[in-house]
Amino acid sequence: MSFHCTAFLQGHEGIVWSCAWHPNGRILATCGQDQIIRLWKNPLESEKFSREEGSSLTLQAPHNLWALSDELQGAHQRTIRNIDFSPDGRTLAAAGFDGLVSIWVIDGAGLEWKCMANLEGHENEVKSVSWSPNGSFLATCGRDKTVWIWELNPGMDEVNSGDVDFECLAVLAEHSQDVKMVQFHPLDSGTLLSASYDDSIKIWHSKHVQDDEWVCKQTLSHHKSTVWTASFSPCGRFIVSAGDDRRINVYQRNEKGYELVVSHEMSHERSIMSISIQHKAFDEGQVTDLIIASCAGDRKIRLWRCNVGNRQLELLATYEEPGRIDLNSVRWSPKDPWTLAVVGDDGLVRILTVSVD
DSSP: OEEEEEEEEOOOOSOEEEEEEOTTSSEEEEEETTSOEEEEEOTTTTEEEEEETTEEEEEOOOGGGOEEEEEEOSSOSSOEEEEEEOTTSSEEEEEETTSOEEEEEEOTTSOOEEEEEEEOOOSSOEEEEEEOTTSSEEEEEETTSOEEEEEEOGGGGGGGGTOOOEEEEEEEOOOSSOEEEEEEOSSOTTEEEEEETTSOEEEEEOSSTTSSOOEEEEEEOOOSSOEEEEEEOTTSSEEEEEETTOOEEEEEEETTEEEEEEEESOSSSSOEEEEEEOSHHHHTTOOSEEEEEEEETTSEEEEEEEETTTTEEEEEEEEEOSSSOOEEEEEEOSSOTTEEEEEETTSOEEEEEEEOO
């Protein structure tokens, strides 16, 4: 297997910290140091046209058709660190170093994004945001060592009237250092994980999401330094994590919780900033292998196969950028299983594809 860079998207000034795909796979959002969220669109990518009753024809457009479609700005006064689309694609949440979480909503015609709310509560930098799978809850975390759970009120149905409101349901404060990342379980709105500068991952659970009784059900303490990134697999049975110790850990759920099944040392030469788990195997009901992309401060993007049965992590491909570039975020497309986006300190957005040699 090998990587091929099919597009470089230019527009950001300074570091780009995060990227997020719209659920339809045709829009990519990016954010960073310049305090602007940029939306990139390939209007023909994976466009489906009806051919005859019961079938369709898919036309794949060239990746170099990606172009800037919108810029969302004015909501933050400092770096935007992380972004996440809601499951229905109508709402975008952004975490800022100014302590705010901005909520952007697209109008009914799908033409214009507006900032409809700013969530205040964190004492300082907000590092990560994540929507629940049902789209009714938002988790945020930050430098103040806390995870916040917010509920979106029913007024969200009236977005055009500006009636968008959130209520804080719970503040989770069991980490001893910065919380770098938070992510909801992909199938269970009552479960989420958080990764921290205190070298741990915590698994949180609530029997009734609307309540404030969130409890830490498990702490995973197998990393030797900051955990920069952690992610549930699409089925929720696995967690993959990585961080400052350059180690990739894979956990599998059993009756007692999540058990460490693979720990691969020296996976990169510098801190691993981001990992992403491919959807393809889970979409097809095959979970013998996890396909994982990682990026790091060593300017490299790597592709891994984790064989769950043999408990082995195999390196499949490496893509290396020239110069000294920290790569900060990697995300698989939700629609094209062999396309991913990567962003870094040089301000560029990369669209890469993976091919079988």
